[in-house]
Amino acid sequence: MPQVTLTVNGKTASVEVEGRTLLVELLRDKLGLTGTHVGCDTSQCGACVVHVDGKAVKSCTMLAVQANGAAVTTIEGLAAADGTLHPMQEAFRENHALQCGFCTPGMVMSAIDIVATHPDGLSEAEIRHCLEGNLCRCTGYHNIVKAVSAAWPVMHGKVAAE
Amino acid sequence: MYDFAYHKPSSVADAVALLGDSEAKALAGGQTFIPVLKQRLNKPSAVVDLAGLGLSGITVTATTVTIGASTTHVTVANSAEVKKAIPGLANLASWIGDVAVRYRGTIGGSLANNDPAACYPSAALALGATIKTNTREIAADDFFQGMFTTALEPGEIILSASFPIPEMSAYEKFRNPASRYAMVGVFVAKTASGVRVAVTGASQGGVFRHTAFETALSANFSASALDGIATPADGLNSDIHGSAAYRAHLVGVMAKRAVAAAA
Numbered sequence A: 001m002p003q004v005t006l007t008v009n010g011k012t013a014s015v016e017v018e019g020r021t022l023l024v025e026l027l028r029d030k031l032g033l034t035g036t037h038v039g040c041d042t043s044q045c046g047a048c049v050v051h052v053d054g055k056a057v058k059s060c061t062m063l064a065v066q067a068n069g070a071a072v073t074t075i076e077g078l079a080a081a082d083g084t085l086h087p088m089q090e091a092f093r094e095n096h097a098l099q100c101g102f103c104t105p106g107m108v109m110s111a112i113d114i115v116a117t118h119p120d121g122l123s124e125a126e127i128r129h130c131l132e133g134n135l136c137r138c139t140g141y142h143n144i145v146k147a148v149s150a151a152w153p154v155m156h157g158k159v160a161a162e
Numbered sequence B: 001m002y003d004f005a006y007h008k009p010s011s012v013a014d015a016v017a018l019l020g021d022s023e024a025k026a027l028a029g030g031q032t033f034i035p036v037l038k039q040r041l042n043k044p045s046a047v048v049d050l051a052g053l054g055l056s057g058i059t060v061t062a063t064t065v066t067i068g069a070s071t072t073h074v075t076v077a078n079s080a081e082v083k084k085a086i087p088g089l090a091n092l093a094s095w096i097g098d099v100a101v102r103y104r105g106t107i108g109g110s111l112a113n114n115d116p117a118a119c120y121p122s123a124a125l126a127l128g129a130t131i132k133t134n135t136r137e138i139a140a141d142d143f144f145q146g147m148f149t150t151a152l153e154p155g156e157i158i159l160s161a162s163f164p165i166p167e168m169s170a171y172e173k174f175r176n177p178a179s180r181y182a183m184v185g186v187f188v189a190k191t192a193s194g195v196r197v198a199v200t201g202a203s204q205g206g207v208f209r210h211t212a213f214e215t216a217l218s219a220n221f222s223a224s225a226l227d228g229i230a231t232p233a234d235g236l237n238s239d240i241h242g243s244a245a246y247r248a249h250l251v252g253v254m255a256k257r258a259v260a261a262a263a
């Protein structure tokens, strides 16, 4: 069976998988990182989004073997060791950007990518376009968009985080 | 998903050898192939990952934009050189799927798959692209042969696609709101030798050239040149998302928007 060695949230993991094992299965079933969710079978909902080498990808649509040698960040890897939330997590909490929370891990990982790739500014229309791959059945998106707008200046050091 | 052996060769020759097994299948970004495997619609004995072949990259000359098969949609969308040379092509890439799909999905995978609702085939056909494989060069006019069907032989690998730089180009698509694939997408390219118009998403036969629109636009490159030219609904897709007549109407609307955006 193939052996996959990768870094997950800064720690090295070496795991035996099958060719068909998905990255999300490696994370949830082999490493016990159940913060990453599976919401669909069709690669459309975005609940499974994680960062692979800094890019927001659907971990349900990538084989574990394709992540060999990669650095993966999941929702569990965002908060500081003392429990201080990542600015995006804090913005979601502050803006009531989640209800049931099922979509939230993928939403937060995608949102961080959007803010990071728009250093010169981020309009509401851009946020909505960039979040198209993340479906939420509860919030109606409005507060999610507000949260991403609120996190932008904090992540880019334009205001001090409270 | 059925299990399979996984290979990641580091040369085209090794990949071709591995794909010589008729049960083996190539894997690029996996944004189409992995969902297909999950639904057990395909049962390969081996999966040959093309990511190690070094087929990623964009080269722009005075006349041509050449894009390596493994180049991701996001790379094309963000390329300053592509935006300058063929803005319609960069714009098309920026509207494929969503951010996560664009980080993984590749141009080679999109062309090889020839999904009847995919975006890239319309650009390749309208721009008169040449598709280079491990054995030959294929003109776009010969490459697309109907829904999910191309001129590729079993085991043949796309290495790159070359797009002649037009005077003007634009792509407009009416997206399925759930999947974001094209319900109808129209690519318009104006060159010194005339105008080419390719339509995706609409036809049961996959991407096609709209010769009536091409003739009208070659004489007068403006949206109003398309007034009164009806697109026959015969052979167009009819499904829960829209009837054939609705799609026929959308072809005209998207073509006009594309001409307006290009001009």
Ligand SMILES: Cc1cc2nc3c(=O)[nH]c(=O)nc-3n(C[C@H](O)[C@H](O)[C@H](O)COP(=O)(O)OP(=O)(O)OC[C@H]3O[C@@H](n4cnc5c(N)ncnc54)[C@H](O)[C@@H]3O)c2cc1C
Binding pocket: A042, A043, A044, B025, B026, B027, B028, B029, B030, B031, B032, B033, B034, B035, B050, B069, B070, B095, B096, B097, B098, B101, B104, B105, B106, B107, B108, B109, B110, B112, B113, B115, B117, B118, B119, B120, B152, B156, B157, B158, B159, B179, B180, B181, B182
């Ligand atoms: C949610 C979602 C939305 C999407 N929306 C759109 C959209 O709006 N427009 C659009 O155009 N597409 C859309 N796609 C499809 C996406 O663009 C895919 O990335 C693309 O169609 C396939 O590229 P890939 O690199 O992922 O290929 P894969 O999925 O890895 O492969 C696809 C097929 O091509 C073959 N193949 C791959 N590379 C080569 C090669 N170099 N030579 C020969 N054969 C090869 C494979 O064997 C396989 O049969 C969407 C996908 C998803 C999941």
Ligand code: FES
Binding pocket: A037, A038, A039, A040, A041, A042, A043, A044, A045, A046, A047, A048, A049, A058, A059, A060, A061
């Ligand atoms: S679980 Fe729905 S996109 Fe991955």
Ligand code: FES
Binding pocket: A097, A098, A099, A100, A101, A102, A103, A104, A135, A136, A137, A138, A139
């Ligand atoms: S908060 Fe329930 S799905 Fe988004």
